[in-house]
Amino acid sequence: MSYKVPAETRIGHVHLKVSDLERSLVFYRDLLGFEVQQYFGDSAAFISAGGYHHHIGLNTWHSKNAEPAPVKAPGLFHTAILYPTRKDLAIILKRLMEADYPLTGAADHGVSEALYLDDPDKNGVELYWDKPKEQWPVDANGNLQMVTERLDFDELLLLAD
Numbered sequence: 001m002s003y004k005v006p007a008e009t010r011i012g013h014v015h016l017k018v019s020d021l022e023r024s025l026v027f028y029r030d031l032l033g034f035e036v037q038q039y040f041g042d043s044a045a046f047i048s049a050g051g052y053h054h055h056i057g058l059n060t061w062h063s064k065n066a067e068p069a070p071v072k073a074p075g076l077f078h079t080a081i082l083y084p085t086r087k088d089l090a091i092i093l094k095r096l097m098e099a100d101y102p103l104t105g106a107a108d109h110g111v112s113e114a115l116y117l118d119d120p121d122k123n124g125v126e127l128y129w130d131k132p133k134e135q136w137p138v139d140a141n142g143n144l145q146m147v148t149e150r151l152d153f154d155e156l157l158l159l160a161d
Helices: 021-032 086-098 153-160
Strands: 015-016 036-040 045-049 054-061 079-082 107-108 111-118 124-130
Touching: 021 036, 021 045, 045 124, 086 111, 086 124, 086 153
Parallel strands: 015 054, 079 124
Antiparallel strands: 036 045, 045 054, 107 111, 111 124
């Protein structure tokens, strides 16, 4: 049998090349609510939720004032940020709407509900929460059956108050 990564393994952080550090901090810190843990001169910042050393690194080491990477090129499709509850997803949706920040999509995937948007450098960002595993859709053989269906914003926003 081939090697399997341990079930407890998690993706620890993502490090993004950005063109303008402060502009990226306005998005990740001021809009999404991450906290700066450390600056590395004026070329990098490490941000997180809850005081972790960093969930996201932002740097301009090779990308200062550069254009966004082409959409039709290899690279990161999106960074997925997992919220602990559905209410937390509702709250960030409300913040995005109040800021008039554009979404590129939204979906109910059966296993999760997700919002999609781009950061200022056109890096894809997914904001989502996982439904309880016992609610995940499966076929008659117990195989996972993820879907892409319409996310009901009105119903979700009821939780934001």
